Structure formats: structure tokens, C-alpha cells
Amino acid sequence: MPRDGQEGAVDPAILLEALTKRYGAETVVSDVNLAIAPGEFLTLLGPSGSGKTTTLSMLAGFVIPDAGRVLLGGRDVTRAPPRVRGLGMVFQNYAIFPHLDVFENVAFPLRVQKRPQGEVASRVADALALVKLTGFERRYGRQLSGGQQQRVALARAIVAQPSVVLMDEPLGALDKNLRYHMQVEIKEIQRRLGMTVVYVTHDQEEALTMSDRIAIMNHGRIVQMGPPRAVYERPESSFVGRFLGEANLLPASGATVLGGRPVVADAGAAPADGGWLFVRPEKVALTAGTEAAGPNALPGTVRHASFLGNVVRYAVEVGAEEPLLCDAANAPGIAGFVPGDAVVASWSAADCRLLAD
Amino acid sequence: MPLGRLGAFLLLGPSLLLLVLVFLVPIGWFITGALGELGSFADIREEAVAVLGSRAVLGAILNTNWIAFLVTVMVLLIGYPVAYALTRAKGIAFTLILVCIILPYFTSVIVRTYAWMVLLGRNGLINQALLALGIVDAPLDLMYNRLGVVIGMTYVLLPYMVLTLYSAMKAVDPRLLQAAEGMGASPLRVFLKVFLPLTLHGVIAGALIVFILGIGFFITPALMGGPSDIMIAMLIEREIELTQNWPTAALMTLVLLAVTLSLYAVYQRFANQTEGLAP
Numbered sequence: 001m002p003r004d005g006q007e008g009a010v011d012p013a014i015l016l017e018a019l020t021k022r023y024g025a026e027t028v029v030s031d032v033n034l035a036i037a038p039g040e041f042l043t044l045l046g047p048s049g050s051g052k053t054t055t056l057s058m059l060a061g062f063v064i065p066d067a068g069r070v071l072l073g074g075r076d077v078t079r080a081p082p083r084v085r086g087l088g089m090v091f092q093n094y095a096i097f098p099h100l101d102v103f104e105n106v107a108f109p110l111r112v113q114k115r116p117q118g119e120v121a122s123r124v125a126d127a128l129a130l131v132k133l134t135g136f137e138r139r140y141g142r143q144l145s146g147g148q149q150q151r152v153a154l155a156r157a158i159v160a161q162p163s164v165v166l167m168d169e170p171l172g173a174l175d176k177n178l179r180y181h182m183q184v185e186i187k188e189i190q191r192r193l194g195m196t197v198v199y200v201t202h203d204q205e206e207a208l209t210m211s212d213r214i215a216i217m218n219h220g221r222i223v224q225m226g227p228p229r230a231v232y233e234r235p236e237s238s239f240v241g242r243f244l245g246e247a248n249l250l251p252a253s254g255a256t257v258l259g260g261r262p263v264v265a266d267a268g269a270a271p272a273d274g275g276w277l278f279v280r281p282e283k284v285a286l287t288a289g290t291e292a293a294g295p296n297a298l299p300g301t302v303r304h305a306s307f308l309g310n311v312v313r314y315a316v317e318v319g320a321e322e323p324l325l326c327d328a329a330n331a332p333g334i335a336g337f338v339p340g341d342a343v344v345a346s347w348s349a350a351d352c353r354l355l356a357d
Numbered sequence: 358m359p360l361g362r363l364g365a366f367l368l369l370g371p372s373l374l375l376l377v378l379v380f381l382v383p384i385g386w387f388i389t390g391a392l393g394e395l396g397s398f399a400d401i402r403e404e405a406v407a408v409l410g411s412r413a414v415l416g417a418i419l420n421t422n423w424i425a426f427l428v429t430v431m432v433l434l435i436g437y438p439v440a441y442a443l444t445r446a447k448g449i450a451f452t453l454i455l456v457c458i459i460l461p462y463f464t465s466v467i468v469r470t471y472a473w474m475v476l477l478g479r480n481g482l483i484n485q486a487l488l489a490l491g492i493v494d495a496p497l498d499l500m501y502n503r504l505g506v507v508i509g510m511t512y513v514l515l516p517y518m519v520l521t522l523y524s525a526m527k528a529v530d531p532r533l534l535q536a537a538e539g540m541g542a543s544p545l546r547v548f549l550k551v552f553l554p555l556t557l558h559g560v561i562a563g564a565l566i567v568f569i570l571g572i573g574f575f576i577t578p579a580l581m582g583g584p585s586d587i588m589i590a591m592l593i594e595r596e597i598e599l600t601q602n603w604p605t606a607a608l609m610t611l612v613l614l615a616v617t618l619s620l621y622a623v624y625q626r627f628a629n630q631t632e633g634l635a636p
Contacts (some may be wrong), residue, residue, distance in 0.1 A: 060539055061539075062535055062539070082535075082538050082539045083538055083541045083543060086540075086541070087539065089535055089536065089539045089540070091532060093532060095530070095532050095533050095535070096538075097533060097555075098555070099551075099554040108537070108540055109540040109541055111550075112541040112542045112546060113541065134494075160540075283566070
């Protein structure tokens, strides 16, 4: 497995080596290798049951791996209890202590470290200011909204200034607008404090927005890793292509799709006994007409046009099991198609990929 | 389907009727009848001052509270770890602990008390074992004294504490403990700063229940206690059975009832408050 990000002189903040965890006969995390640079925002992205939370738990120390090693700043902590790892953590349900007020919740990590009262007070004040919760010190968790609880959890995770912060679906319970808002704020705080963040989510949009790198997990393995743009535009499997947003996947064999239509792709190859041609809907262009000339062009009929605001999404019947999706920008001067129109869908060799599986 | 007021009343009806018939009516009849024998209100007051001021009654009240307190502390010290083990146990272990706690419930208090007498007597199993092992030279006085009363009552009242604590502990979100651990807290600190505060309402509720039940105890102290371990319920029984002094018994009953009800009010208040405390 390639370990991008490891080259260079900087020691990784986090190093996971061949991490494996089994529960009974089931292997939930299998041979996970990961090197995370200081200050990097890395997201573990995958469907539920893909092993991302178990991987995070092994990193945190709540789960002891069956094989492999966990290194933090070069120190082997594979079997060390969570308390000696010095990590900041934001939990899915926030885990706000209900018997403590906001101040004492945020102060908890400092109290554990037995910091003097004056330092506790000033650090808590700083952390609360950072998450814009100044003035809420004496409230209790049940008196706060979901977004405010989330901020308390965030302040508590960063108050002791850990070099690494782990976040397990921290925005899962928030509504869409608040979510976006918090994504920006978390990112902002991470940059300002230079923290290394390992972030777990099943929300691909969140992963694309926030991450420096995304590790996509499926069935306990990292199936692909790279910067958001790279994994979005250059998936190495149909799973990754489909998981990160809308994707057209046409059955391909060799250099043809749909039983004989020629395709040319700059990258990838499909075996003769069946693979996929991948192309994003926004990379497909539609022109009126019935004759497809050259490779990477398919004639078809518009079945459906959905207006999504900034784009119009066309579903084009091309003879595949599923219609080909094509996003056209809702820009001035562009004439739309209506269902029934005969069109030719085409794309460039640079925008598509042939995938083996 | 939400129940209307009438529906709720109809469902509660039979048990309310039973309580009124076999509890409220006899107690009311007993107290008014017994006090009525005394005559005017001034007479009642005079008698009340005399009874409650007497050494025997004061001593019994003091004894009762002290024994109930000791038992509550003992039950708490034993019950807290047991309840914790119960929250952690799974499968067979869980069932086993639960059966051990619940099963004695189905046995009569008298039988259980006699069982303890077999164990604790001068020639009981424990003394025989201690003598045989050479740990003691002469049998220990484990019974017919304060120690015997506390042991017997602790045993009988333990399930109330364990079950109350269990429900409080089960309600603690394990992720909170994990969070505290992740923030660097040692296991002891996690317990003292998170688990204990979050189960404190269970401790208070359990202690109140055990104390309330403890001050009304009769059989165990009567059978396992010594001559100085007179509790208020035993005094009431003596006034009725031996001296047939019903007015005195009625006054003491009133005191016991008042203490029980006011403690119960505290308990209720606590039970309601803790609901609001839940996350």
C-alpha cells in the first residue's frame, strides 16, 4: 500500500502500521497503514461498518489491535491506555458531562493534569472564546442547543492544546446549515492551532470540504487515499467512484462500452471480461443529434430533466441498465433539453477512467 | 394511547381500594380509637409529652435511628460494588448475580433470620469454623447484640439498595466514562469525578429507602438483637401485646409514621429531581 505524505524530513505525527482488529471470525479492520503528517487534516471516510470508527478507537486506545502498531510522534503506544496518549477527542454524541457546567466540562482535561487554577481559568476562557461560547460558562449541557453542545465538546478537545485531535462524526447530529457552518469553524481552528486532526465521517461532502487527505475505507481496508480532488476525480475502483458523489459507471470490456462503443481513457484499463468506465455527470456534455462520431460519445434520449438550482441534471437513456447522468450548468444562454430529445452524450479522455472493479 | 384521568383512576382503583381498606382505615381507626380513650385534646398532649419524653421511648427512637443508619452504611458499602458488577456482567454471570440478590426476596424474613441464627450462633457454623481453624480461642458473640441486628438487617435490605443503584448505574452513558478516560483521567478519577456523581442520586434514593425500611424493622432485631437493641417497632408491639397500653402504642406509631412519611417526601423530591438531571 502506498504511503503518500510520508516522504520528506518531517516525522509523521501518527503512524499506523498494519493495524488489524478481529471480533470473533469477523475482521473489522484489516492491514491499515497510515502516516499522518503534523498539522494534517486526515479524514477516514466510509460507509457504516467499514472499520473507520474501530481504526479511530485503536488510535485513541479504547480498542487494542490484534496486530500492527500505533505510533504517536514516534512513540509506540499500541497497548498504552488512552490517558497516556495525550489526544484531544470529540465524540459523536458530544459526551458532555451532565453533572458539570460548561466551564467544568471544558476544564476537565486541565483538572486531570492538575494545572493551577489561574491557568485553568485563562485557558478555558480562551477555548470558549475560540468556539464563540463566552458567557455560557455556568450553563449545563441540557440547557444548550445541539450546536452549542458541539462547541463545548470542541473546546474541551482543544483546551489542553493536544497536538492531535480525534473527531468521530462530530457533526452527525446537526442540521445541514449548522453542519456547514461548523465544518468551516473546525477547519479554521485547526489551521490556527496547527493541530493534526483525524476525522471520521460517512458524509462524503464533509470529507471533501475539510480534508487535506481522505482515506476511503471499505470492509476494514483503506481502498484509496489521497487529496480530496484526486480521490474525487481519479477513483481507482467503482466503489470509490460511487461513494464520493454522483458517478456514471458503464459496463466496459477492453476499450469498449455497451457492447462495442469505443472509449478512450487517459488512465486505467478495463479487463476484457468486464470492468467499468467511470465519468462524473458534470464532465458529460450533451449535444442535440442522433449520430455519435468517434470515441467517448453515446447517442441517447433524454428521459428526465431535474432542476437542482445551480445545475440541471439530465438522465439520458443510452441502453445501459441505468440512465447516464449529465449535469449542465444553469448558466445564461444555455438552452435546455426536454424529455424525449435525441442527444449525444460525450466526454473527454482526460475526464474518464477505466476501472477493473 | 394516552389514558384519560378516568382511565388512570380505574386502573389504579383496585390497588387504591386495597390500600385504603387494609392500611389507611385500620391505622386511622387504631389511632383515633386509641387516642379517643384518653379523652380531651389536652389529655392527649399531656400523654404525648409523657410518652415521648420517657427514657425508654427516647432510647428506642435513638436506637432505631442509629441502627438504621449503621445498616444503611453497611448496605451501601456492600451494595455499590455488587450493583456495579451487575451492570458490567453479561449472560450467565448477570443472571447468577441477579438470582442471588432476588431469590432471598421470595423467602420469608423469619426464615432468612433463622438461617442467620444458624450461622452466627455460639455453636453456629462461623464460630465452629473459626474455632476449628484456631483463629479464635472462644466463640465470638456474633448474635444477640448490635452486631447481629446489623448483619441480619443488612442482609434483608441489600436487594433494595442493589436494585436502586443498578438502575442508576445502568443509566450512565458508558461513552462519558470513555470520554473522561480519553481526556487523561485515571480509573480512580473517572470513578470519583464522573461515575460517582452520576450515580449519586441512586445512592441517596437507595439510602433513603433502606433507612425508611430500617426504622420500621421488627422481626430481625427482635430475634437477633440483645436486650439493649430495642427498636421503636418492638416497643409498639410490646405496648400492644404485653401492657395493652394502646394510646401509648398509637402515639409511637404516629411518630414512626410521621418520620417515615417525611423521609418518603424527601425521597420523592429526589426521585423527581434526578429525572431532570438526566442528559
